[in-house]
Amino acid sequence: MKASAGGYARAESVRHALDLLAGSDGQGRVLAGGQSLVAAMNMRLSVGDLLVDISKISELSGIAVEGDTLRIGALTRHAQVGTDPQVQAHAPLLKDAVAHIAHAAIRNRGTIGGALAHADPAAEFPACTLALGATMHAEGPDGSRSIAVEDFFEEVFTTALNEDEILTGITLPIAEAGEMQILEEVARRSGDYALVGLCLAKRAAGHRVALFSVGPKPVLAMGAMAALDAGDLDAAVDALSAEIDPPSDTQASAAYRRHLGGVLLRRAVARLKGDAA
Numbered sequence: 001m002k003a004s005a006g007g008y009a010r011a012e013s014v015r016h017a018l019d020l021l022a023g024s025d026g027q028g029r030v031l032a033g034g035q036s037l038v039a040a041m042n043m044r045l046s047v048g049d050l051l052v053d054i055s056k057i058s059e060l061s062g063i064a065v066e067g068d069t070l071r072i073g074a075l076t077r078h079a080q081v082g083t084d085p086q087v088q089a090h091a092p093l094l095k096d097a098v099a100h101i102a103h104a105a106i107r108n109r110g111t112i113g114g115a116l117a118h119a120d121p122a123a124e125f126p127a128c129t130l131a132l133g134a135t136m137h138a139e140g141p142d143g144s145r146s147i148a149v150e151d152f153f154e155e156v157f158t159t160a161l162n163e164d165e166i167l168t169g170i171t172l173p174i175a176e177a178g179e180m181q182i183l184e185e186v187a188r189r190s191g192d193y194a195l196v197g198l199c200l201a202k203r204a205a206g207h208r209v210a211l212f213s214v215g216p217k218p219v220l221a222m223g224a225m226a227a228l229d230a231g232d233l234d235a236a237v238d239a240l241s242a243e244i245d246p247p248s249d250t251q252a253s254a255a256y257r258r259h260l261g262g263v264l265l266r267r268a269v270a271r272l273k274g275d276a277a
């Protein structure tokens with residue numbers, strides 16, 4: 001099957017893209033790397049009358065340290081996130097995530113903003129940003145606004161972004177001295193979406209644990225975090241098991257996914273302590 005016929009416009013700037021969306025009567029679709037949107041259009045899961053191509057808006061690309069935050073533009077491609085020295089130094093979780101995302105061709109086209117706006121519950125970047133406490137930045141007809149990551153992911157493929165808004169970038173607190181960030185996942189084959197994945201950040205203030213592929217959106221495992229802060233790994237595994245509601249599908253049962261969540265938490269904590277996983 002192929003996508004139904006529709007219009008296409010290349011936006012020259014964020015303002016231009018917003019005007020195109022505003023004039024599309026709710027039928028505009030933002031096109032970034034196209035790695036998820038085009039597939040969805042071909043399967044007729046996404047329909048719209050106007051593709052608003054933002055891929056040439058240079059102001060939406062790039063990575064920079066601004067004070068104590070790391071800013072990543074929405075159009076920054078996965079491959080760049082995976083090789084950038086500032087990401088390596090200040091948010092190594094994102095670099096590690098890239099190695100698990102699909103294959104080189106997709107990583108060369110896909111953008112971090114596209115992955116976050118797409119909000120696939122099995123994707124790595126949404127859970128990483130949740131573990132790191134990111135802030136999402138959006139631009140719309142009424143100006144710009146910031147959205148805490150805890151409020152951003154709402155449902156399967158659904159975020160707090162309005163249809164007439166564009167995600168322009170994210171900011172993350174830069175890693176503090178001694179901070180550790182770990183990503184663990186289980187997938188059937190290299191490059192497949194994870195059956196279950198887990199992100200762990202350990203800061204002076206405590207642990208942050210986020211899981212993906214365990215429900216309709218990434219989960220911040222508050223109970224597990226509190227138990228890890230108290231130094232009780234068994235209690236953390238029990239709490240995590242109660243906090244997730246994974247699906248059963250052709251890939252894995254809910255019970256197996258729940259079991260994997262605990263296994264990944266134990267592996268991540270072993271890595272924190274420098275033990276072989």
Ligand SMILES: Cc1cc2nc3c(=O)[nH]c(=O)nc-3n(C[C@H](O)[C@H](O)[C@H](O)COP(=O)(O)OP(=O)(O)OC[C@H]3O[C@@H](n4cnc5c(N)ncnc54)[C@H](O)[C@@H]3O)c2cc1C
Nearest residue numbers: 030032033034035036037102110111114115117123124167
């Ligand atoms: C075979 C295959 C395997 C994959 N495996 C993985 C994987 O293992 N892990 C993983 O995380 N991902 C995986 N992906 C998805 C990949 O990471 C995509 O690149 C990503 O999900 C979407 O990024 P994009 O830039 O291509 O967005 P697009 O496909 O262009 O857009 C995706 C959605 O986001 C919206 N959008 C895009 N950018 C913005 C913006 N700035 N503001 C507002 N809305 C926006 C679009 O309108 C659309 O609804 C896979 C994709 C394929 C085809």
